[in-house]
Amino acid sequence: MLWTAVGDAxxxxxxxxxxxxxxQSNPAGGRLLAMVVPLLAAxxxxxxxxxxYQPGWVTWKSTAWRAVLAGIAAGPLAAVLRGLWLGSAPVIPVFALVLSGTTALGMGLWRxxxxxxxxxKGRA
Known part of the structure; x- marks a missing residue:
C-alpha cells in the first residue's frame, strides 16, 4: 500500500x-506548503x-469510488484547515467546492x- 500513499501525495x-x-500564481514563499499540508491532512x-489504506476493506472495484468520495469530503476540510493555517483566514465556499471536485477527479483517475x-496477476 506504500505505492498508493505515495501516488496519493x-x-x-x-x-x-x-x-x-x-x-497564474507563484507557489513560492510557503504558499505551496499552506495548500499541500492541509490537503494532505484532510x-x-x-x-x-x-x-x-486498509487492505481488508479495499476491493479493486470499490477503490476508485471510495477515493472519489474521500476527495469530495477532503476538499471542504482542507479549505478549513488551510484557513486555520493562514491565521483564521475566511474559507471561500467556491474554493472549497473546486478543491473538492479537483481532488475527487484526481484521486479517482489515479486510483x-x-x-x-x-x-x-491472474485477475481479469
Whole structure:
C-alpha cells in the first residue's frame, strides 16, 4: 500500500500546483506548503475513514469510488484547515467546492490507473 500513499501525495501536490497555475500564481514563499499540508491532512483523514489504506476493506472495484468520495469530503476540510493555517483566514465556499471536485477527479483517475498498473496477476 506504500505505492498508493505515495501516488496519493503526488496527486495532491499536482492538484495544488494546478490551482496555482490556473490562477497564474507563484507557489513560492510557503504558499505551496499552506495548500499541500492541509490537503494532505484532510485527505489522510478521509482516506483512512473510507478504508482506502486498509487492505481488508479495499476491493479493486470499490477503490476508485471510495477515493472519489474521500476527495469530495477532503476538499471542504482542507479549505478549513488551510484557513486555520493562514491565521483564521475566511474559507471561500467556491474554493472549497473546486478543491473538492479537483481532488475527487484526481484521486479517482489515479486510483483507476493504479488498479490497472498494480492489478494482481491472474485477475481479469
Amino acid at each position: 503526488l496527486v495532491l501536490l499536482g492538484v495544488s500546483l494546478a490551482g496555482f497555475a490556473t490562477h 485527505w489522510g483523514l478521509t482516506a483512512f475513514l473510507g478504508g482506502l 483507476i490507473l493504479a488498479m490497472w498498473l498494480f492489478k494482481p
